[in-house]
Amino acid sequence: MKQYSVPLRDFKEIDDWDTVIFLYKSALKQIKTKIDILNDEFQHRHKYNPIEHVKARIKTPESIVKKLKRYHYDSSIENMVRYVNDIAGIRITCSFTSDIYKIADMIANQNDLTILSIRDYMQTPKKSGYRSYHMLVTVPVFLSDSVVDTKVEIQIRTVAQDFWATLEHKMHYKFEGDGPDYISKELRECAEFVSDLDAKMEQLNIEIQKYGEKNE
Numbered sequence: 423m424k425q426y427s428v429p430l431r432d433f434k435e436i437d438d439w440d441t442v443i444f445l446y447k448s449a450l451k452q453i454k455t456k457i458d459i460l461n462d463e464f465q466h467r468h469k470y471n472p473i474e475h476v477k478a479r480i481k482t483p484e485s486i487v488k489k490l491k492r493y494h495y496d497s498s499i500e501n502m503v504r505y506v507n508d509i510a511g512i513r514i515t516c517s518f519t520s521d522i523y524k525i526a527d528m529i530a531n532q533n534d535l536t537i538l539s540i541r542d543y544m545q546t547p548k549k550s551g552y553r554s555y556h557m558l559v560t561v562p563v564f565l566s567d568s569v570v571d572t573k574v575e576i577q578i579r580t581v582a583q584d585f586w587a588t589l590e591h592k593m594h595y596k597f598e599g600d601g602p603d604y605i606s607k608e609l610r611e612c613a614e615f616v617s618d619l620d621a622k623m624e625q626l627n628i629e630i631q632k633y634g635e636k637n638e
């Protein structure tokens with residue numbers, strides 16, 4: 423008989439940590455394969471790779487507990503599945519901001535995925551200066567006797583945004599979210615440089631393509 427999918431929070435083995443982590447890992451594998459296929463297809467059709475690299479990770483137990491604490495929830499498997507959206511996370515890095523939207527559209531068109539939310543931190547950057555495009559999706563994980571819809575957070579950003587976010591993240595962790603004001607201020611300024619650089623590189627890429635077409 424055909425199985426209907428259930429969200430992970432309603433799965434019968436939700437109290438088993440190893441099973442839950444196994445499901446998140448399986449969901450990540452599926453999304454990673456989808457992204458690889460989309461990138462290969464893009465290369466095959468347009469002779470161009472929109473994706474520079476892809477990194478998948480499962481959030482550490484310490485980081486999960488920290489987040490639950492921040493949200494004022496007890497540390498339980500049920501709460502983590504319900505309230506921590508980025509336990510399974512995948513980060514896609516690309517060259518140009520226009521690639522971000524191309525990749526996001528290609529992912530959104532996969533009809534076995536359900537999009538739970540979109541956060542466009544390029545349209546609306548965070549106070550820190552953070553820019554990226556986040557998609558929270560569920561992917562059905564097919565087991566022998568059930569299908570479990572499992573959440574994955576997909577972050578899409580340019581190489582320059584990634585460079586910035588990695589340093590800002592380092593500061594955040596080093597000072598536990600309470601970094602010196604002058605560093606935060608300089609990082610916000612750098613975020614503006616990154617945004618200007620991304621816009622300039624996008625424009626230059628368009629010029630290079632136009633020039634190439636004229637001289638073909």
Ligand code: 0O2
Binds near residue numbers: 552
């Ligand atoms: P780590 O160590 O990367 O896992 P939500 O529960 O989803 O409603 P949250 O977690 O604030 O609330 O969602 P959001 O905004 O989608 O952020 C999730 C992740 O995006 C973060 O995970 C970071 O990876 C990244 N991120 C968001 N804001 C910033 C920022 O200002 N600077 C940097 N460098 N990264 C950011 P974690 O759990 O914070 O960290």
